[in-house]
Amino acid sequence: MAGKPKPHTIKITVDNHGDFTYNNPLIWVYPGDTIIWECANHSPFAIHIGWNSPLEKGRFRSVKGDRVETVVPEGARPGNYEYTVAVFIDGNIWTDDPPFIVKKPKKH
Numbered sequence: 001m002a003g004k005p006k007p008h009t010i011k012i013t014v015d016n017h018g019d020f021t022y023n024n025p026l027i028w029v030y031p032g033d034t035i036i037w038e039c040a041n042h043s044p045f046a047i048h049i050g051w052n053s054p055l056e057k058g059r060f061r062s063v064k065g066d067r068v069e070t071v072v073p074e075g076a077r078p079g080n081y082e083y084t085v086a087v088f089i090d091g092n093i094w095t096d097d098p099p100f101i102v103k104k105p106k107k108h
Helices: none
Strands: 006-015 020-022 027-029 034-039 043-047 058-062 066-072 078-089 092-096 099-102
Touching: 020 043, 034 043, 034 058, 043 066, 058 066, 058 078
Parallel strands: 006 034, 027 099
Antiparallel strands: 006 020, 034 066, 043 058, 043 078, 078 092, 078 099
16 A cells, blocks of 8 residues: 555646646555546646556536545556546637556555
């Protein structure tokens, strides 16, 4: 076990050219941890979790720019993964595919 589960907040910012920046661009998580996404632009956004990911599959959306979160399931396979972020700003939908890494739980 890796210890007490922790929250990991990712704040997404998109500029006028569609370039993304993140306050936490590459997160390392353990099973049981929570991943929280927020949009600094306070714009509608969505997170799409891919089929090869150990996270809950599907799409999470925030119509009013509220936070979106999911928990890394116990038994999640360690590895490098990506998810898709889509942010709607002034009639444009900007997308990005940032990574996250699931670490192998430590055994005590």
